[in-house]
Amino acid sequence: MSRAIVLFAHGARDPRWAEPxxxxxxxxxxxxxxxxVVLAFLELMAPPIGDAVERLVAAGATRVDVVPLFLGTGGHLRADLPPLVDALRAAHPAVAIRLHPAIGEHPAVVEAMAQAAVAAAGLASLGE
Amino acid sequence: MSRAIVLFAHGARDPRWAEPxxxxxxxxxxxxxxxxVVLAFLELMAPPIGDAVERLVAAGATRVDVVPLFLGTGGHLRADLPPLVDALRAAHPAVAIRLHPAIGEHPAVVEAMAQAAVAAAGLASLGE
Incomplete structure (x- = not known):
């Protein structure tokens, strides 16, 4: 099994937006x-997820994990992304394409954001 | 000095989006x-940052730290937010309103997202 990871982000007009x-x-x-491991975008930046997955499959990927680099789960992840993934699954039935929850819902990411906010505001750091 | 923190997020139509x-x-x-510590939103959710800061100042805040819960720094943080903060500073010259960078640019948040992505994809965890 040849595995690949797609980090799926929203995209923006400003190229500096993509730095993190x-x-x-x-x-x-x-x-x-x-x-x-590739980045792919919903809009405004390239590649779109379709192109990214096509390229990974052409290169031999048989399992693709799609991890959304979104903080919350709104319309983009509930309504826009699933049909894109479904179309890729239909086009490549032999490839396992797994769609994961928004990275921002992971407890460690919540904790890191809270720590960073507390540090930014110059308050005492959370106990660790 | 009475301090307050505003966690500034984008907002979405789906209320579940706000959970993280x-x-x-x-x-x-x-x-x-x-x-x-209050959440405030750019759009689609309440309160807007203006209302949030007005309320904090009315309650006695003399310093307000605005921490954007955004992953990247695009048009929303470069173009939309600064004039909102400037207007609040003009309205409340005795209040120190500090605007911090996007939380997603904090190295600990980047690291937590990477760890979470690796874990989601079922790969070996990053060495810690």
Missing amino acids: FEAVAARVRAAAPGSP | FEAVAARVRAAAPGSP
């Missing part, structure tokens, strides 16, 4: 040197 | 029991 997402991708890539 | 933001607010509130 590129940093996450670099860190995940370092942790999974045998698996391609 | 509410979790961050609860965690920050626990760490700063003496300071009001």
Whole structure:
């Protein structure tokens, strides 16, 4: 099984917007040197998720994990993304495409945001 | 000096979208029991940041830290938020209103997202 990871983000007009997402991708890539790790976007930035997955499958991926780099789960993840993933599954029935929850719902990400907010505001850090 | 923290998020139509933001607010509130900690939104959810800050100032806040719960810094944080903050500063010259960078640019948040993505994809966790 050849695995790949797609980090799915919203996209924005300003290229600097993508910097933290590129940093996450670099860190995940370092942790999974045998698996391609790519960023893909809903809009305004390239590649769109369809192109990203097509390329990974053409390169031999048989399992693709789609991890949304979104904080909350709103219309983009509930309504926009599932049909895109369904179309890719239909086009590639032999490839396991797994759609994961929004990264912002992960307790460790919530905790890191809270810690960072407390530090930014110059308050005492949360006990760790 | 009476301090308050505004956690500024985008907002969405789906109320469930706000859950991770509410979790961050609860965690920050626990760490700063003496300071009001409120969520405020750019659009689609209430309160807007203007109302939130007005209420905090009316309650006696003399310093307000605005921490954007955004992953990247695009048009919303570069173009939409600064004039809102400037207007609040002009209306309340005796109140120190500090605008902080996007939470997603904080290295600990990047690291937590990477860890969560690796865990979600079922790969070996990053060395810690």
